[in-house]
Amino acid sequence: MSDEEKRRWKGPTGNKGSSGRQMDERKVFAHRAKSESSKKWIERQLQDPYVRKAKDEGFRARAAYKLLEIDEKAGLLRRGQRVVDLGCAPGGWLQVAVAKGAAEVVGIDLLPVEPVAGAHIVQGDVNDPDDVARMLKGLTGKPDLVLSDMAANTTGHKQTDHLRTVALVEMAVAFAVAHLAPGGAFCSKVFQGGATKDVLEMLKANFKSVKHIKPPASRAGSPEIFVIAKGFKG
Structure with a gap:
């Protein structure tokens, strides 16, 4: 997955919490991903507890x-x-x-x-x-x-x-x-x-x-x- 795709997926840095709307938007982005590897990367991010924890606690990355x-x-x-x-x-x-x-x-x-x-x-x-x-x-x-x-x-x-x-x-x-x-x-x-x-x-x-x-x-x-x-x- 390209660096640009990853930045677009993450959205604005420093945001706390993940609303249902944000999650739905990410699922749509995963569906539109250009390659199978990109889809797998996004799906893994969605399921990763450290990714969710980082969003909740205001860290920019897991x-x-x-x-x-x-x-x-x-x-x-x-x-x-x-x-x-x-x-x-x-x-x-x-x-x-x-x-x-x-x-x-x-x-x-x-x-x-x-x-x-x-x-x-x-x-x-x-x-x-x-x-x-x-x-x-x-x-x-x-x-x-x-x-x-x-x-x-x-x-x-x-x-x-x-x-x-x-x-x-x-x-x-x-x-x-x-x-x-x-x-x-x-x-x-x-x-x-x-x-x-x-x-x-x-x-x-x-x-x-x-x-x-x-x-x-x-x-x-x-x-x-x-x-x-x-x-x-x-």
Whole structure:
């Protein structure tokens, strides 16, 4: 399903609750979906309790609960932090960081992101130094936590998709190593059983502890898992 179809299906961001009319409209949209995969994605969303919970509690995406559950196990988020969210669209992780009391929260994404109260958001590329500089202007010092929920659009070719995902993880790790404050932490989505050997070696060389977590909000059938690194050596 295309990103545009998903945005149209979700409707306005930040709305609380789901009226019967909204549900009926989504069923109609599912019926009109261009492909069978699009219909299945929408039907799964309609039945997903995390999607309903996100709407009820004002989060922009079910992914917010992935971060909340990761934090419950790993203790990443704390009051007064400076937080960077790479690939922040549609803004659910930014909302969680703000809600958890982060002092400064910044995010960047290639896609436009609706404003989040308490967050500085830049539409741009993590690979572009100028875009990164614009994002980091929202912080008064080095970040204490770097988050990445980035994922490449799938092509259907397993090897190609794997390589594209690995490249994003490597990009996020390189950013964390270049910018984190000493003692800081890092969390990134990875796939296919966890981080690659090269990524793990880089993380272990730069952090005191590294582990993988698959939060309950991550669908059982999804290959995604998250790598958590704490205690940046600086």
